[in-house]
Amino acid sequence: MKELKLENRFMRALVFRQYGDPREVMELINDWEIPKPSKNKVLVKVKCCSVNAADRHMVRANYFVIKMLLGLFKPAKRRRVLGMDVAGTIETIGKGVKGFQVGDAVVAETRKILGGGFAEYALVDAADLVKKPAEISFEQAATVPISGQAAMMGLILCELQPGDKVLINGASGGVGSFGVQIAKAKGIHVTAICSTKKASAVKSWGADEIVDYKKKDSIKALNGSDFDAVFDTASFECPGRYKPMLKKDGKYVLVGGDFYNMLMLKLFSRFDTGSQKFIALSQDVEATTNIKTVLQMIVDKKIDPAIQKVISLREVPNAIHSLEERTVIGKIVVNLNSII
Ligand SMILES: NC(=O)c1ccc[n+]([C@@H]2O[C@H](COP(=O)([O-])OP(=O)(O)OC[C@H]3O[C@@H](n4cnc5c(N)ncnc54)[C@H](OP(=O)(O)O)[C@@H]3O)[C@@H](O)[C@H]2O)c1
Incomplete structure (x- = not known):
């Protein structure tokens, strides 16, 4: 040595x-x-x-x-x-x-x-x-190592294709900022949930639509939206509230928020037999692989x-x-x- x-x-x-x-x-x-x-x-x-x-x-x-x-x-x-x-x-x-x-x-x-x-x-x-x-x-x-790579892992688990629609909750945070930009770089339509003061920043990262959750009934209004996936970095309420917003075979991926929500999904999602899938983030792809991919996207100026x-x-x-x-x-x- x-x-x-x-x-x-x-x-x-x-x-x-x-x-x-x-x-x-x-x-x-x-x-x-x-x-x-x-x-x-x-x-x-x-x-x-x-x-x-x-x-x-x-x-x-x-x-x-x-x-x-x-x-x-x-x-x-x-x-x-x-x-x-x-x-x-x-x-x-x-x-x-x-x-x-x-x-x-x-x-x-x-x-x-x-x-x-x-x-x-x-x-x-x-x-x-x-x-x-x-x-x-x-x-x-x-x-990149924590926020960028978690966003990449979460979006991989969302299994989205170009043209699909994702709802990103907690879009203004460290993970959300990468989530919005990576999804947009992959040709995905992004609806971002954030608070009023942060909306213009989230819009500048490329979000197609902003939902200001501080406005009354703004979240309820999303019911029936047909999202292909929900990417949740601020899971502080029951994940079940997203069921009416997801397609029949849509996916909810819990990336962060309340530890007990994460624990419950990790423990019980395998017993969920419905066509919609509710899962918590898992490291299915090596963190280093995701880090390299995100770094390369920055090099290629696809995200910043x-x-x-x-x-x-x-x-x-x-x-x-x-x-x-x-x-x-x-x-x-x-x-x-x-x-x-
Ligand atoms: N499993 C992993 O590998 C991994 C990796 C990174 C992060 N995480 C987890 O992902 C979550 C988000 O991380 P982050 O770095 O993006 O955090 P962050 O920078 O603090 O952003 C979280 C965002 O969530 C929104 N939010 C809504 N309700 C909230 C509440 N009750 N408390 C706090 N924020 C709330 C806030 O935006 P508004 O003010 O606009 O509402 C905030 O910008 C954390 O729980 C973190 O532990 C997990």
């Missing part, structure tokens, strides 16, 4: 030592130990990462399952840095890693190890690495990541809070070189 050529063994990292309000429990420190890549892992010098709904759920530990993953009463020491995706360059390589070299520009999700992106260096499993195309920036690349703003590591707690407040449109990217 190549030895670290770092002046010291510590780095800047945004850590949280207890669960709660991100603005209160997250702290930017300079003396977090740089992890060492073991076999089949690499150490990535993080240039950019992005803020995801997963960071919001984890810092609050608002579902018990999160406490089971991170630590029952407080996050375990090795789980104290969030940040689920990274774009950067390889700093050191562990034994057994093939196909990558020190200095390679890469993109990866860090979900399997429950984070690590909100720091100067992050450990990544070599199997999760994707080379960053030279044509796109680190900021653009950092939006909807970056609302680029912030520094110090500003992440406020950014997570703005996700909670639902004031984010598209994605917030963190640039590690930005010092504010």
